[in-house]
Amino acid sequence: MNDEELTDLRRSRNHHPQAHHHRGCMILILFLILLIGGGWLIWRHLNPTSHFSNLKTVSNSTSKIKQSSGTFNVLVIGSDERKNQTDGHTDSMMLVHANLKTHQYHVLSIPRDSRIYMPGLGYTKLTSVQTVYQTKYGAKKGIFKAVQTISSYLNVPINYYLETNYMGFRSMVDAVNGINMDVPFNVTLTHPWYAEDQNKVITKGQHKLNGKMVTEIVHERDSVPGTDFGRQQLQETALVAIINKITDPVNAFKIPALANSMSKFLVATNMSKTDMISIGLAVKDNFDATKQVHYLQLQGKNEVLYDDILENYNDEIVLQQSQLKKIIDQNFSN
Known part of the structure; x- marks a missing residue:
C-alpha cells in the first residue's frame, strides 16, 4: 500500500x-x-427543607427557641404608607410560623393598639413603632429596627419580614385576577381609601372581589364586630382567599412570575426571590388553607394609658403575657 x-x-x-x-x-x-x-x-x-435551614434571625430576641430545618418565622406588616412617603403607621401585623415539612402554618394576629415598650423611648402603641424608627433612621433601617423591637416584645426569633401597603396589597390581589372572599359579617366602609366607597355595605357571604375592594374591606374596623379584632378576622379571611388562589394548580406556573414581580407588592423585605420560589414549591401541591393554616388571636384588656411617644393618654390593649408566652411556646417552636 x-x-x-x-x-x-x-x-x-x-x-x-x-x-x-x-x-x-x-x-x-x-x-x-x-x-x-x-x-x-x-x-x-x-428544596424547601434544605433551603430553610440554619437561618439567620433579624431579631435581638433572647428566646431559646430552636428552629429545625424546613421551618421559619416571618413578620408580615401592613402599613398605611402612601406613595412617595418614607414612613408609615402599622395598620396590621401577623407573625407566621411555617413548617414546610409538615405543611402546617400558624398565623398570629397582633392588635395594632397593643401596648409596647420601645427601649430608651418608653411605652407606646404597636402602630407607632414603625413610624418612630423610620422617621429617625430612614425607611430601610427603620423597618429593620421595628422588626427587632417586635421580636424582642414577642420573645420569638424572626427570620424574615414582609412589608406591604395599600397599593401593594391591591396589586397582589389584581395579579391573581381577584379572589373569592367569604366575608364573615356585614362590613360598612366608614373610612374608605376612595370617596366613592363611603358608607358602601359589603354583605356577609361569598363575593368575587378585585384588589381595590379587598383593600377597602380589610382596612375597615369601626363598623365591624370587635373593631381591631374584627379587622384581623377580615384580614385573615382575605389572606386565605389569596393563598387558595395562588396555590390553585391552575396558577402554579405563575409562582416564578409572582416572585419576580414582588417589588410591586412589597415596600420592604429581606426575603429573596429564591426564598419565595422555594416556598411556592412547598405549598403548590394539595394545599388546603382550612386544614393547614391555623389562626391565633391574642387576648388583652382595653385601658386608657399614657403614651410616652405621643405624650397623651389614649386607648391601648394590654396583652395577657401568660397567653402570649403559651401561644409562642406551642406554635412557634418547632
Whole structure:
C-alpha cells in the first residue's frame, strides 16, 4: 500500500458514520450528566427543607427557641404608607410560623393598639413603632429596627419580614385576577381609601372581589364586630382567599412570575426571590388553607394609658403575657 492509499484509508476511518455516532452519543451523555447534575444542584438549593435551614434571625430576641430545618418565622406588616412617603403607621401585623415539612402554618394576629415598650423611648402603641424608627433612621433601617423591637416584645426569633401597603396589597390581589372572599359579617366602609366607597355595605357571604375592594374591606374596623379584632378576622379571611388562589394548580406556573414581580407588592423585605420560589414549591401541591393554616388571636384588656411617644393618654390593649408566652411556646417552636 503506497502513501496515497494509506492516507485515503485514514481519512475514511476518521469520517466513518459510526465514529460520528459514538462521538455524538458521548457529547449527548455528557450534556445530560451536566443537565441532571445542574438540575440536582438547583433543586437542592430550592428544596424547601434544605433551603430553610440554619437561618439567620433579624431579631435581638433572647428566646431559646430552636428552629429545625424546613421551618421559619416571618413578620408580615401592613402599613398605611402612601406613595412617595418614607414612613408609615402599622395598620396590621401577623407573625407566621411555617413548617414546610409538615405543611402546617400558624398565623398570629397582633392588635395594632397593643401596648409596647420601645427601649430608651418608653411605652407606646404597636402602630407607632414603625413610624418612630423610620422617621429617625430612614425607611430601610427603620423597618429593620421595628422588626427587632417586635421580636424582642414577642420573645420569638424572626427570620424574615414582609412589608406591604395599600397599593401593594391591591396589586397582589389584581395579579391573581381577584379572589373569592367569604366575608364573615356585614362590613360598612366608614373610612374608605376612595370617596366613592363611603358608607358602601359589603354583605356577609361569598363575593368575587378585585384588589381595590379587598383593600377597602380589610382596612375597615369601626363598623365591624370587635373593631381591631374584627379587622384581623377580615384580614385573615382575605389572606386565605389569596393563598387558595395562588396555590390553585391552575396558577402554579405563575409562582416564578409572582416572585419576580414582588417589588410591586412589597415596600420592604429581606426575603429573596429564591426564598419565595422555594416556598411556592412547598405549598403548590394539595394545599388546603382550612386544614393547614391555623389562626391565633391574642387576648388583652382595653385601658386608657399614657403614651410616652405621643405624650397623651389614649386607648391601648394590654396583652395577657401568660397567653402570649403559651401561644409562642406551642406554635412557634418547632
